[in-house]
Amino acid sequence: MNIFVINSGSSSIKYQMIKMPEEALACSGIVERIGSGDATITHNTYKDNEKQKHEAQSHIRNHVEGLQAVVDLLTDSKIGVIKDTSEISAVGHRVVHGGEKFSNISVVTESVKEEIKKLFPLAPLHNPANYRGIEVAEKVFPAAKQIAVFDTSFHQTMPEKAFRYAIPNKFYKENGIRAYGFHGTSHKYVSAKAEEYLQKKDIKVITLHLGNGCSVAAVKDGKCIDTSMGLGPMNGLVMGTRAGDIDQSIIFHMVREMGISVEQVNNILNKESGMLGLTGANDMRDINKAVEENGHDAVLAMDIYAYRAQKYIGSYIAALNGVDAVVFTAGVGENDVNTRERICSNLDALGIVMDKEKNRATGIKGVKDISHTSSKVKILVIPTNEEMEIARQCYQLMETNK
Structure with missing residues (x-):
């Protein structure tokens, strides 16, 4: 077929x-x-x-x-x-x-x-x-x-306490305002690959999809219980051009006190923020080069990027009540050794310890295990394949409806 x-x-x-x-x-x-x-x-x-x-x-x-x-x-x-x-x-x-x-x-x-x-x-x-x-x-x-x-379907297993916002109920009931999450096909694919690799059922996995758009998901027993993106794909991690989590007061301040239109604010937060806003570039290769040259903006931006990811990892370990594996995927997650190293630093108290030599090793196909022997949590790099996941789901549906 x-x-x-x-x-x-x-x-x-x-x-x-x-x-x-x-x-x-x-x-x-x-x-x-x-x-x-x-x-x-x-x-x-x-x-x-x-x-x-x-x-x-x-x-x-x-x-x-x-x-x-x-x-x-x-x-x-x-x-x-x-x-x-x-x-x-x-x-x-x-x-x-x-x-x-x-x-x-x-x-x-x-x-x-x-x-x-x-x-x-x-x-x-x-x-x-x-x-x-x-x-x-x-x-x-x-x-x-x-x-x-x-993209949102994988996240539909989130409990209501995870997807609801603390705003008047009518906005959810009448307007559907809630967290939906995105990159679901990718999170589903790599979390299943992690389960297959570890040969363990009912595992707890935190998946980090890091590309120009970035999101993190907490997956338990193959089901998503929380994710970083919300109503739209702007929330959560720092991204290539998107701000991620931001104090809502900033938006009102920009509109009321600075005279910036709502449309302009939306454009700023979507297309002019994130790593681009902090460094002038949204390609991690360019930013890593600037870090090597000790560019202050680039170093600070990478620290912010990694720190935000670390906070989500910590909070999702709490949500999962433990974790078996942390998975990196997508363009940055799969290819940027420096970003992975920054994110995994200072997480040893959570049982997450990276082997830096394994992290920098090249030529490994399939699942790449970069965790140190002392690490209680597996750190995996798994190439995503959203198209393959879509093909699998389509095939299963076609076979079921024969």
Whole structure:
């Protein structure tokens, strides 16, 4: 069974085709700068564990043209992986916000699409683009089952004491204002991998998804009991351009005393804060270079970044009443040895002790154990694969509904 996974952005389409149940990656790629005169397509095919990269530039006016260009590559006589679109059994769509309505994946129907549209205000940067991807895929892959996989669904197991805010009840009951959490597909994937690696059931895991967007989750017995992001993806850890946790009084001060509009404040906290606001850069490679040069702003920013993560680790150990493993994943979590070292420092009282040599070792594939022999808690680096997790869930749904 061929599962085609789509992550549709406002001007991009990321995709993978995965053969199930073998979990074999057939192709992957991204269409970027849709709507501009210089849109690009990077398409990778995989055969005998070897990747072949194909790049093209084209005038792609919209997502329909973008996805059609991908289909042309999928069915190309020389590099194609299928003969025609009828060989795609299901299209799995990443949808960022599912609200309380969707606690599991869902076959896309007209009513499901209407619910996704209702959630546009909660994820204005993501859900409209995800919705557009569904509508385009319905036209391009008419024979395939369209399936929505929600970032928020993994976090729907949080108890009410974790997801409710201490504001008047009517705002929750009438407006759905509560913590939903994000990066759920990633947290689900790596927490399951940790359980598999440790060969232990009912484990307690803290997963740190550290990329340009960052979040942390407390997972017990495979279920999320708390997570750092809230109503939207701005809360919690310090991120590439997002502030994370902030005193609400700052927002009112900026509006009332400084004359900054609400729209500007939203833009500042979303796109101009975090590591970018503190250092002028949001790429950890650039920030680490500045740290090496002893740049004060960069050093302070890294201290703030690590300190915030440490506080969440400590609080989630309390929430879990112990922890078996701390897991690092996503771009920064998987690749930045310095960030991992900073976060794991001074946590020995919690039983978390890193082996610095293991942390800096390269060439390790799969799960990387970087905990010291004296550590009571395993420290693991696990590459995330959200597309594979989406494909798995789609395949299971297709098999169940046979």
